Structure formats: structure tokens, C-alpha cells
Amino acid sequence: MLRFSSGHVNVPLLVVEDLSQKRLIIVTGKGGVGKTTVAAALALQSAREGRRTLVCEVNTQERIATLLGRPPAGPDIASLEENLWAVDVRPQEAMHEYALMILKFERIYNAVFQNKVMQYFLRFIPSLQELVMLGKILFHLREKRPDGSPRFERIIIDAPATGHAITFFSVPQVILDTVPPGAMADEALWMRDLLVDPKTTGVVLVSLPEELPVNETLELAATLGSKVHLTCSLVVLNGAIASRFTPAEVEATAATALGPTTHTHEFRAAASTTSRERLATLGVPVVTVPRLFADPFGRKAIEQIAATLGAA
Amino acid sequence: MTAARIGELLRTKRIIVCCGAGGVGKTTTAAAISLAAARAGRRVLVLTIDPSKRLAETLGVSRNPPEPVAVPPERQKAAGIAPPATLHAWMLDHKLVADSAVRRLTRSPADAEKVLGNRIYQQVSSMVAGMHEYTAMEALYRLTNSGAYDLVVLDTPPSRHALDFLEAPRRLSRLVDSRALQAFLPRSDGLVSRAASKVIHAILGAVFGDEFATEFVGFVGTFSGIFQSLNIDVNEMRRFLSGDDVAFLLVTSPQPATLTEAHFFQDKTRELELPFRGFVLNRSRALNVDKPLPDAAMLPSPVTPEAQSALDKLQGLARHELELAGRDVALLRDLETRAGANATAIALPELPQGADDMGTLITVADVLSNR
Numbered sequence: 001m002l003r004f005s006s007g008h009v010n011v012p013l014l015v016v017e018d019l020s021q022k023r024l025i026i027v028t029g030k031g032g033v034g035k036t037t038v039a040a041a042l043a044l045q046s047a048r049e050g051r052r053t054l055v056c057e058v059n060t061q062e063r064i065a066t067l068l069g070r071p072p073a074g075p076d077i078a079s080l081e082e083n084l085w086a087v088d089v090r091p092q093e094a095m096h097e098y099a100l101m102i103l104k105f106e107r108i109y110n111a112v113f114q115n116k117v118m119q120y121f122l123r124f125i126p127s128l129q130e131l132v133m134l135g136k137i138l139f140h141l142r143e144k145r146p147d148g149s150p151r152f153e154r155i156i157i158d159a160p161a162t163g164h165a166i167t168f169f170s171v172p173q174v175i176l177d178t179v180p181p182g183a184m185a186d187e188a189l190w191m192r193d194l195l196v197d198p199k200t201t202g203v204v205l206v207s208l209p210e211e212l213p214v215n216e217t218l219e220l221a222a223t224l225g226s227k228v229h230l231t232c233s234l235v236v237l238n239g240a241i242a243s244r245f246t247p248a249e250v251e252a253t254a255a256t257a258l259g260p261t262t263h264t265h266e267f268r269a270a271a272s273t274t275s276r277e278r279l280a281t282l283g284v285p286v287v288t289v290p291r292l293f294a295d296p297f298g299r300k301a302i303e304q305i306a307a308t309l310g311a312a
Numbered sequence: 313m314t315a316a317r318i319g320e321l322l323r324t325k326r327i328i329v330c331c332g333a334g335g336v337g338k339t340t341t342a343a344a345i346s347l348a349a350a351r352a353g354r355r356v357l358v359l360t361i362d363p364s365k366r367l368a369e370t371l372g373v374s375r376n377p378p379e380p381v382a383v384p385p386e387r388q389k390a391a392g393i394a395p396p397a398t399l400h401a402w403m404l405d406h407k408l409v410a411d412s413a414v415r416r417l418t419r420s421p422a423d424a425e426k427v428l429g430n431r432i433y434q435q436v437s438s439m440v441a442g443m444h445e446y447t448a449m450e451a452l453y454r455l456t457n458s459g460a461y462d463l464v465v466l467d468t469p470p471s472r473h474a475l476d477f478l479e480a481p482r483r484l485s486r487l488v489d490s491r492a493l494q495a496f497l498p499r500s501d502g503l504v505s506r507a508a509s510k511v512i513h514a515i516l517g518a519v520f521g522d523e524f525a526t527e528f529v530g531f532v533g534t535f536s537g538i539f540q541s542l543n544i545d546v547n548e549m550r551r552f553l554s555g556d557d558v559a560f561l562l563v564t565s566p567q568p569a570t571l572t573e574a575h576f577f578q579d580k581t582r583e584l585e586l587p588f589r590g591f592v593l594n595r596s597r598a599l600n601v602d603k604p605l606p607d608a609a610m611l612p613s614p615v616t617p618e619a620q621s622a623l624d625k626l627q628g629l630a631r632h633e634l635e636l637a638g639r640d641v642a643l644l645r646d647l648e649t650r651a652g653a654n655a656t657a658i659a660l661p662e663l664p665q666g667a668d669d670m671g672t673l674i675t676v677a678d679v680l681s682n683r
Contacts (some may be wrong), residue, residue, distance in 0.1 A: 013557055033333025061569060163333050163362065190522070214365060244625050251616035257610035265629070294428070 001041070001052040017261060018285070019233050020049070022202035024141060024155050024202045026230070029206035030216045031161040034238040038289070039158035039205050041305035046154050047084035048306070054085045056096070056137050058160060058168070059129075062088040069299040075138075085152070091129040093134040130171040131188065138191050141200075162220050169195060169228045173267060191307035195263040202233030207279060209240045219280050235279045239291040244257075315657040316574055319681050320657040323590055324350040327456055327560045330592075331577070332563035337594045339363050340668055341563050341660065342467035343371065343401075344676035351392045354502050357400040359451055361467050367668035371401035379410070380614065381602060387670050389676075400461070404448055429580040456552075496651045559589035566596055566640050574650055589655050591647045596659035597633065598640040599679070605630050 017216070027039040036057070043064070045053035054077065055064055062072045065086045070078075073086040075093040080086050143151040156189050159165045172192035195201055203224060207217040217235065224230040245253075245262050249300065254264045279286045289308050294302050321328065328345060332338040339360055340495055346358035357380055360371065368374040372384050389398055410427060418424040448469055456464045469676070499574035541654055552558075562577045564570050582586035606626040611619050640659065647657035660679055 031333075032337070033335070038551075061573065066569070079337045164334075212366065244629075245622055246618070249622035249625070252616050253506060253611070253622045256612060256619070258606050258619075258623065258626055261606065261626055 019202055019204070021107070021155065022200065022233065024138075024201040025204060025233075026159050026165075026201065027155045027204045027206060028159040028161065028224075029220070030208075032212050033206045033208050034211060034236075034289075035161070035206050036063050037067065037159050037302065038204065038236050038238065038309075039156055040067045040302050041309055042204065043084060043086075043156045045306040045310045046156065047082065048310070049151040050083060052083050052085075052151070053156065054087065054140055055152045055156045055158065056134055057086075057088045059160045060088070060158075060160075064158060067299065067302055080131055083159075089133045089136055091133055094132040095129070098132040098135050098139070100174060101238075129183075130168050131175060131191075134168065134191060135187060140192070149244060162216060165220075166223055166227060169224070169230060173228070195228070196289040198231050201230065203230050204234045204236060205232055205282075206236045206238055207274040207275070209237055209268070211271070213276075214275045215233050217279060218282065231241065232282060232284050234284055235282060235285055235286045237272070237276055237279060237288045240276070240288045241265065241268040241273070241291055242271040246277060316659050318590065318592075319348075319352070320464050321656075322463075322560050322680065323352050324557075325462060325589075326555075326557040327452065327553075328451075328559045328561060329468060329553070330462065330466065330561050330563050332592075333346075333573070335658075336563050336565045337663075338563045339367060339467045340673070340676070341592055341594060342465050343367060343430060343668070344673045345400060345561075346401075346661075347393075347461075347467070348677035348680040349463050349671050350388070350397050352398045353394075355396065355398050355400075355460070356463045356465065357402065357455060357461040358465045359404055359448065359455070359467060361404045361448065361469050361530065361576055363403065363467075364668050366373070368403060370668055370673065373401045373403040376405060377402055391670060391674055402451070404451055408491070443500045449553075453512055453549055453552060460565045470601050516641055518562070552587050554587065556587065560586050561592055562588075563592045563594055566643055570643060570648055571650070573594050574647055578650065583618055591651060591655070591657040593640070593647060593657060593659045594663045595638040595642055596640045596644065597662060598644050598659040599661050601637040601641050603630075603633075603637075608658075 019040060025042060027042065031037050038062075039055060040055075043053050046236050048055040060243055062074070065071060065073045065078070065080055068080055068081045068084075068086075073080070073088055075090045077085050077087045089183055137155060140152055140295070141150075141155055141164045147233050151158060172188040172195065175188035176185060176192060205217050205221060206207050207213050224232065242245075243266060245266055250262050250266055253259050276286055276288060289305050292304065319560055323346065328342075328349075329340050330342040334340075334417065339362070342360060343363075346356045350356040358371070360367070360373070363371070363373070369389070370383075372387075380400045382397045383401055391399075393399055414427050415421075415424045418427060418606060445468070448466060452464060452466050455461065490543055505541070535680070562574060562582055563619070570593075578588055588604070605624055608615060608623060611623065642658055644659050651657045660676055
């Protein structure tokens with residue numbers, strides 16, 4: 001009797017409707033809430049709907065390909081299955097690719113960027129690493145195939161956690177504020193405009209059904225809106241506990257040795273409902289992903305979550 | 313057995329460094345370790361970074377005090393900390409620490425103001441990778457040597473890699489490599505570096521504009537003196553962290569990459585000659601493995617139909633939980649094996665996220681000290 005899955009999931013028909021319009025989907029939230037799992041599931045679902053999808057991890061211990069039962073992609077885009085590609089965006093490789101785009105010639109790149117002094121210097125420019133990583137991701141958004149159609153119809157970013165996400169996506173604006181007009185500022189402006197365009201970009205916030213993670217999600221949504229001008233399109237309430245015991249069953253066990261367990265379970269189920277209601281105040285659809293009692297870190301789990309997101 | 317060995321670290325070490333990727337509960341673990349050590353009779357300071365609001369309130373540092381403060385006495389008493397043992401806490405604000413380092417290391421107040429007022433410094437101090445790690449280490453070094461504490465527990469800066477903090481000294485030494493620096497200095501004597509300086513200036517000018525290039529070169533010039541002093545500090549800190557009275561712990565949580573991460577971490581500490589002393593497997597259900605399964609005997613007879621249906625559901629849930637607990641137990645054993653003779657592994661229970669009140673910290677401290 002998964003009460004929330006029958007009773008509450010009436011709004012989210014809009015979810016896919018709205019999110020399916022976005023070409024760039026940013027998945028973020030507090031550390032440890034399941035961002036990567038949700039990003040993997042969204043990517044799988046998107047690919048299954050027939051969209052050429054690239055899922056990007058940002059300078060981290062790569063996990064998505066492994067979660068989907070494939071070898072790690074590494075810093076070069078790797079095909080995982082039909083319509084689905086993955087990449088682990090790392091600063092050094094991104095710098096190389098990105099610099100080549102600006103400088104055009106490998107020879108100049110080698111002369112300039114392989115220079116020890118220059119490398120030292122590059123590490124030093126505020127936020128340059130973030131800028132090139134973001135630049136690489138957004139570049140793939142405008143890549144075209146020979147027939148003129150986009151190489152990737154959708155890009156999903158498994159973004160850093162809360163505070164880091166704000167820093168990461170603020171970088172174009174920071175560059176605009178720091179660097180005078182020039183090639184770098186032009187790039188930053190292009191990136192900033194793409195990120196803040198609600199037609200292109202949607203943010204998915206992942207949360208857990210407990211008081212403090214929900215507080216943090218609400219704060220993050222507010223900060224992303226006010227500081228980075230990113231709009232939230234969807235909230236995923238991960239690890240929700242469904243009510244399982246009828247009031248009569250709770251009553252019947254209350255005074256027994258089993259009482260604490262039934263009580264705790266229903267208490268957590270109630271917290272899931274409250275969390276959902278609080279998250280709904282953001283005015284965007286909330287999808288509930290039940291806590292998985294099976295192995296929470298395998299292909300099967302991702303398939304299950306993808307199905308939940310797809311059905312929503 | 314393992315709890316006893318963690319207990320020994322708490323009673324004997326002068327520094328415990330908690331490393332770990334973001335989201336594993338590192339900050340809460342560091343606070344619980346500190347609490348357990350203070351309960352064991354020591355004067356403890358926990359250096360926390362980016363704690364949840366509730367943890368900051370619990371520790372009494374939510375107002376971001378400029379120096380470490382004692383956890384409110386009534387809370388210490390309630391937690392079982394008895395004088396002369398104490399628990400102090402400080403929230404590391406890297407901007408504050410960096411600014412005070414600049415003031416300390418510059419030749420004159422005017423020089424300090426020049427650096428602090430520089431637009432590029434303001435960006436660099438908050439954003440350059442390594443700066444957070446540097447400031448954490450600086451504070452650790454200073455406060456450990458202050459003599460006011462028997463043990464300082466460091467919660468390392470948030471990152472997605474547990475290894476980031478270990479790399480910090482090396483990254484910083486690279487940053488302060490004086491040969492590289494020479495190229496930026498406006499009046500450099502070497503012919504080669506003068507040429508390099510010209511090239512760099514030209515490229516900077518082309519990409520960022522002349523004004524930024526000039527400001528940047530100026531910044532590096534002013535900052536170079538500070539870097540030279542940092543260089544000494546970095547080497548000394550390296551020695552300081554490799555001492556016998558230091559313990560590095562990896563805080564992790566059960567997931568497929570846990571063992572790989574543990575492996576990397578151990579290798580890295582060995583390579584850098586840092587004293588690795590254990591794994592903390594957070595959010596583990598391993599402790600549930602001994603929980604009795606729900607049974608009809610737990611219900612008063614006669615068993616009503618409602619009680620029976622509740623029992624059926626509970627048994628279903630318990631079977632799942634037991635399966636997960638079994639997996640976590642196996643993982644803990646693997647970690648124990650990997651830890652070897654000089655280190656340990658311990659499982660901590662799964663707690664509500666961010667429930668960082670004193671009660672939660674005491675619960676975890678109880679597990680750590682095997683109560």
C-alpha cells in the first residue's frame with residue numbers, strides 16, 4: 001500500500017511535459033541525497049524516450065557509467081547504450097579542449113599551455129577551472145551533426161552539491177564582473193545567458209524526506225533563483241517511506257514489543273508526507289522516489305527510479 | 313575490538329584528521345569523535361567546516377566567533393564531560409584565516425592592505441583550489457601548538473574527493489615554486505624568465521584585456537613575498553602531519569565505490585607518508601544485524617488479526633533490513649582486512665540527516681567508545 005504513489009502523483013504529469021522541453025538539465029542538492037542516482041535515472045529515461053542524451057559528471061570519482069553497468073567513461077565522451085553517452089569532465093582535459101577551441105591550433109596550444117609557467121599561472125586565475133569545465137559542457141550543447149541536427153539533444157549535469165553548485169554556476173557571472181571586455185568575457189556572457197534561459201535550462205533539486213534536508217533544499221532553490229537566476233523545474237524527493245500500517249495495526253501493536261518499530265515506520269512515513277508538502281511550496285512538481293530496499297546502487301535500482309520518473 | 317582501537321586513538325593522539333568525500337557525514341563524525349575524546353578526559357578542540365545550522369548551534373559556534381569557544385557548560389555536563397576535560401569548537405572561515413595570514417606575513421600594514429584590497433586576491437582567496445585546505449592546515453598547526461588542547465580534531469574542507477586534502481601541501485608547494493614565480497615578477501633578472509614574462513603578459517592581454525593583465529602581474533608581485541613564507545610553512549606542516557601523534561581517518565559510507573576509495577586513500581597516505589589509522593563506515597546498517605526479528609512471541613496472545621497482519625508486514629521489512637545489514641557487515645570486514653595491523657575500521661549507525669543535536673552526538677560517541 002504505497003499511499004503516496006496513488007494519492008499524490010497527479011501533478012507530475014506536467015513534470016516530463018515541462019522538463020522535456022529543456023535541453024540542459026542540472027541535477028543538484030545537499031551532499032549524500034542521491035544526486036548521482038537521480039541524474040543517472042533521468043539520463044536513462046531521456047535516452048529511452050529517444051533523445052540523444054549526454055550525462056556529465058564534474059571532476060569527481062566517476063560513478064554513473066558504473067551504476068548503469070558499464071565501464072567508466074573517463075574524460076572522453078563514451079557511448080553507454082543507444083542514445084546515451086557519458087563523460088567525466090575534468091579540469092585539465094577540459095582546459096585542453098577549450099583552449100584549442102579558442103586558439104584553434106594544437107601547436108600554439110602546446111607552446112602556450114604546456115609551458116610550465118603558464119600551467120602554474122592557469123591554475124591561478126580565479127575560477128578558470130570551473131569556467132572551462134562549464135564551457136566544455138555547454139559547448140557540447142551547440143555541437144551539430146553533419147545534417148545540422150544537434151549532436152546531443154539533451155545534456156544532464158550531475159552537478160556539485162549545494163554550496164559548490166552555487167559557486168560553479170555563478171562562475172560566468174563572476175568572470176563578467178572581474179574581467180574586462182574581451183574573448184573571455186564574451187564566452188562568459190554566452191554561458192551565463194544560456195544558463196539563465198528558462199527555455200533551455202531546468203534545475204532538478206534532489207532532497208530527502210527529513211526536516212533539515214528539506215530546509216536546505218528550500219534555501220538552495222531560493223539562492224539559485226536570487227543569486228544565479230536559475231529556475232527550478234522539478235524536485236525529486238528521494239528515499240521516501242510509504243505508509244504501510246493501518247491505524248488499526250499500529251493500535252494493535254502499540255503496547256507490545258513491536259510497537260516501537262511500527263510507530264517509527266509510520267512516523268517516518270508521515271515525515272515523508274510533510275516533506276513532500278513543504279517541497280510543493282516551491283510551486284514546481286515534486287516526484288517521490290520510494291526508499292529502495294533492494295540494492296540501492298545497481299542498474300536495477302536506476303531502472304526502477306527511471307521508471308518512477310518516467311511514469312510521473 | 314574495533315571500538316576499543318578507535319577508543320585508543322581518542323585517548324592518545326594529539327591530532328585526528330577526518331577526510332572523506334562530501335555527503336558522508338564527515339562533519340558530524342568529527343564532532344562525535346571530539347565529544348567521545350572529551351568524555352574520556354581530554355581537552356579537545358574540534359575545527360569544523362561548513363557545519364549544518366543545527367550542529368553549529370549545538371556546538372555554540374553559530375555566530376562564527378573569531379577564536380575557538382567552549383561548548384556551553386550545561387551541554388558539556390549533560391554529555392558527561394567533566395573538568396579539567398573540555399570541548400571547544402571553532403568554525404573555520406577560510407577568508408578570515410587567509411586575511412590574518414596575509415596580515416602576519418606582510419612586511420607592513422600598508423602592504424597588507426594592498427593585498428587585501430586587491431580585486432584578484434579577493435577572488436583567489438575564496439576560490440582557488442588549495443586555499444581552503446591551506447587555511448585549515450594553518451589553523452590546525454597554530455591551535456595544536458597553542459598548548460591549550462590535548463587533542464585537535466579537524467574536519468577537512470568539503471570536496472567530492474577524499475584525497476583532496478592530502479594533496480593540499482603538494483599543490484601548495486607547487487603554487488609557491490619560486491622559479492615559476494620569477495616569470496611573473498616585473499623586474500626579473502633572468503633572460504629566459506623575462507621572455508616568458510613578456511609572452512605571458514601578451515597572452516594575458518589578448519585573452520583578458522590589458523588592464524586585467526597589469527593588475528594580475530601586480531598582484532603576483534605583491535603576493536610573492538607571502539608565498540616565500542608559505543613555502544617554509546608548507547614543508548613544516550608536512551613534517552608536523554606525519555608525526556606519530558597524528559591519525560588520519562577516512563570517513564566513508566556503504567556504496568559500491570567504497571572499497572576502491574578506501575584503497576586509493578590508503579595508497580595515497582602511504583605515498584605521502586601520512587599516518588593512516590582507520591576507516592569510519594558511516595550510515596552503516598551493520599549494527600542492525602543482531603536486532604531480533606519480529607516474532608509472534610513478541611505479541612500478547614491471543615494474537616488479533618490486526619496484530620497478525622502488522623507482524624507479517626514487519627517480518628517482510630525486517631528481512632530486507634537484515635539483507636542490507638549483512639552486506640554492510642561484509643563491507644566492514646573487508647575494510648578491517650584492508651586496514652591491516654596499524655589501523656582499524658568501525659561502523660557507525662545510520663542517523664537522520666542533519667539531526668546534529670547533542671543527543672545524536674552522544675549516541676555516536678557511545679558507539680565510538682564502545683558503551
